[in-house]
Amino acid sequence: MRAGRAASRARSATACLVALGVAAVLLAPPALAASAEREPSIGPGLEWVAHRDNPFRQGDDADFINSDLAFTGDYLVQGNYAGFSIWDIADPAAPELVSAVSCPGGQGDISTVGDLVLISIDETMSDDSCEAARVPETTENWEGLRVFDISDPRAPRYAAAVRTRCGGHTHTVVPDPASADRVFVYMNAYSRGASLNCTGRNPLQIMEVPLAAPEDAAIVGELDLFDDETAFGPEDRVPGGAETRSTTGCHDITAYPAKGLAVAACRGDGLLLSIADPLAPVVLQRVRDPAVTFWHSGIFDNDATRIVFQDELGDGFINTCSPAFGADRGADAVWLIQPDGLVKAGTYKLPRAQSDLEKCVAHSGGLVPVPGRFIIAQAWLEGGVSVVDLTDPAAPVELTWFDRPDYGYSMDYTAGIWSVYHYDGYLYASDMYEGLEVLRLTDPVFADAARYDDTGLNPQTQPAYSWVWRAAPVVPTAAAERAPLETLSVEPAAIEPTDAAEVTVSLPPGSLTPGETADVWWMPTQAVLATAAAGADGSLAATTVALPGPLEPGRYDIVVRGDASAPRIALASVVVASSSPQHAPDAAETRATGGSAWWLLVLLPFGVALAYHAAIAWRRRRRVAR
Template sequence: MRDRGRLRTWPAAAATFAVLGAAVLLAPPAVSTPSAAQPADREPSIGPGLEWVAHRDNPFRQGDDPDFINSDLAFTGDHLVQGNYAGFSIWDIADPTAPELVSAVSCPGGQGDISAVGNLVIVSVDETMSDDSCEAGRVPETEDNWEGIRIFDISDPRQPRFAAAVRTRCGSHTHTIVPDPASAERVFVYVNAYSRGASRNCTGRNPLQVVEVPLDAPEDAAVESELDLFEDATAFGPDDRVAGGAETRSTTGCHDITAFPAKGLAVAACRGDGLLLSIADPLAPVVLQRVRDPAVAFWHSGIFDNEATRIVFQDELGDGFINTCSPAFGADRGADAVWLVQPDGLAKAGTYKLPRTQSELEKCVAHSGGLVPVPGRFIVAQAWLEGGVSVIDFTDPAAPVELTWFDRPDYGYSMDYTAGIWSVYPYRGYLYASDMYEGLEVLRLTDPLFADAARYDDSGLNPQTQPEFAWVWRDAPVVPASDAERASLETLVVDPATMEPSTTATVSVSLPPGSLQPGETADVWWMPTQAVLATVTAAADGSLAATEVTLPGPLEVGRYDLVVRGDASAPRLAIGIVDVVTDQRARADEATDDDGLPRWPFLAALVLLLVGAGAFAVLARRRASS
């Protein structure tokens, strides 16, 4: 989204949020639940397979003042970080249905694009400020100014600490985290920004700037390299322009980049251009292909499928200030465009537009979203500003379909600035949506289609750094054949472990602490038919409580394997054995000692010995008394 701060001066009201020292922690707002979040006439429309489970108010909100709107989201463990034009908030989402505001840090700078890496939070500053501190005020772009990225230490999320700032040319409209493949001790930050008229530092074509951030020493963060991605760039000619609320933009820099480190690729949305990049060397991205589309006015962002064979680009026609979700704009503008990644380059394969017409009081256009991890499908959760949230299946690029939605009615009047859902991202089976004015919305994916999307205990997520999902635990386990390999596996306790033949049977399975990762989801597999009998959750100590499962029959004489495997600890296995035996063998087993020798001869001899000893004693007493 275009930074509204470019259009007007920073209000005096921001001074009331000036940071004393490192940050001001705002008082938490009152807790609000979905049913109490909105008046009846603003209750949202919600599609099938989706449940609205929580709402939290924007802790920065000052009426309808756009200087205090929420922007993007990032995730680190059980915490969500929400950017804001006036700073950022940290929410505890250990229980997604009851988010708790941990802290709200006032540090104005506009846009507030956000990322979280370990104990660090990185914030984009796209306002020209008097200096890099949180106490800085807004100054004109034609005077000496500062803009770039700020870095905070959230080791204590209740008391975030200002750690560092890095100045970048043209500021940071958005940024993208790219891991260093050679070292886990640092990350690179791709800083995206574009020119916007009269400015001391931000004119012409802006290069991609790469900032190195040492995770243990953020104060040493610095610009490491710069790259012009458009050495031959020219503005769109008159024939490329389209009439309407906004014209195609000439390229002066990139709005957003989505990296896919596991594939060594990135997709860049750069105003008038879409780029496919190689980031095999993160410090020197290489443009693999550059595409233009006369139907696209403003390339906003892009999302890969899990195989990096398809890309969805979003077109932010009108910069988010108009309603493009109306018949007047047609189906191809302000929409999603699906492109195939082919050996000979990118090829456009289809478009998608929100199917629900929005009122003329609403601003609606394609905006930020992320991949919903469902194996074999290309499903995206995406924001449409006042068009709400849409979950779209792009598996068939030529015929995308909306699966479900969340759409709140308009405010009943036209906002001076844009409004609605800025971004929405999947995390641990829930969707988290950042509403600019309203706050934070939490939605639960309930359709069985999304079951696998819930089965990740992510340590964190920066949506512009797309992870590669692997469903190792979905395939049937492979049990080792050799006794030595089987002996090395965790032992699954099965009770009873021995039984007689039957059509079916119920047993209890359990594991001791440390067998699984705490809280992970695990499947109980019946290996004869490679079927999942139960799906359970590991305890906080990694144990598996006694769980009853029904074994499918017929259970004939033999030995059968039961396996437990977790989704987070896969491909590790725990194995147990069920012995099905006949009556005769069962009695024989009961009468066999640990060395496999029959017990009854010894028992008989012992009985005879005892009887004989008793008789001898009786006889001895009689003789003694005679």
């Protein structure tokens, strides 16, 4: 029997909300004073705009710490060992806690797909309900995936559950290229000791989740990514290497569906996969590194020409950000994806040494979409947040950071920033004990990254970025092709020759995608004159732009193009003509004739007509004379 159908016996229709936690956060002032006694160090080009307390926190109890993040529209979902929180981030500087759902089950790795929240459970529980208790791994237990419906984010509904062999330490959502009605989920898990079900080398389990009927979710495939090869085992040590963890399964997989690729971090091994067929991943290459202890996660650059792997040396329980561990251990390793395979090209380690009271190691992060650069934001636990430029793998540069002082004592469990991701121009960081941090990238280098109007993000499902607004629009020249284009309102539409002028452009409701960023292009020089945000109704409010001169007689195109609605454009023309005569030739023709002889273009047709009529009259007179 499918666990999704059987699970209804043990759950209520609506998940349990942590009422006291919600009330505490909603009543708290929006200022950053909640952590004023531990004021962070903040690097250049970064602004700390919001802090929100962990609504589940109970002192220093590790059963209530935050984990990973996922995004859907204006909502951020934050995983927790006790359940998950939903935050309204429509105003990033003022996040509002919408609901906090109590449903324990381990670190609660989380994803969103539209109105669905997926949570992988890697603690052995007595059953699949939110009221289940933790039980020993050596007794009958339940682990797997839980699915919630958050179509009403203030009242999430527990919709389904699927049992898997070894639970899910993490999971990865992979779209079905053949259908938008379902997604696949890669469940990543590895053995951690004596267990009833989770022993030996664990296969990758592939789950199908129908979006309209999540209760029908089920395992549809299994795959041993290591085939018949021996995965990294207890006696398999690279000479001179660290204490590498045995590969009994994968810790994390990052998929890049647009490129048909994925990168798997599998404790002792790193893998590059083809996921052209999501139900049948193929291992393209497997690598090992004498400096890496625990292959934790990976990130692609936008072109899928490079990967950065994170090494979680010490499992996050020690401070590896100290000179004692050197520059290559507990660090990032950048690998080039070349035709003949992966080639290691550089290493990055947090440059700010941390106190041994802190746990610091490379942890979860993602791409910051800056054109032509490989920039990531990454968590380092108590080492904070680091924004790193890896464009030159041999010479990585930290661009900025966010780092709190230590707690003043050594936490019994790991602490600090679990993960940090870029979303819609901001960085969102999940702090295990403290809560949620929101940071704004203010350096101009991030201007293009800030222009994405994201509709959602699962960081382990990496999107492709195109930067469409950087290329000038293509305007058709044929009248038949120009006629169907959206008409841009421009005032005044006709002006006299001048050195400079101003016009105002606007669009009615429905012309653009609501809220998207739109550019006003001056097509003669293919330059952006202004950038504005579309209204909630898809309109463009009256926007005044300065036209670069000199403006000689002619017809000049102005285009408005939005980022989200591209390649669609709205078109208008500004006619520059002297008060007499009325005809205005095309600007390109004017320039070709030097500008001063434009009147010839106007008078020539009249001269031809007069000559024609004179010839006809002369012929008639001759006929009469005969």
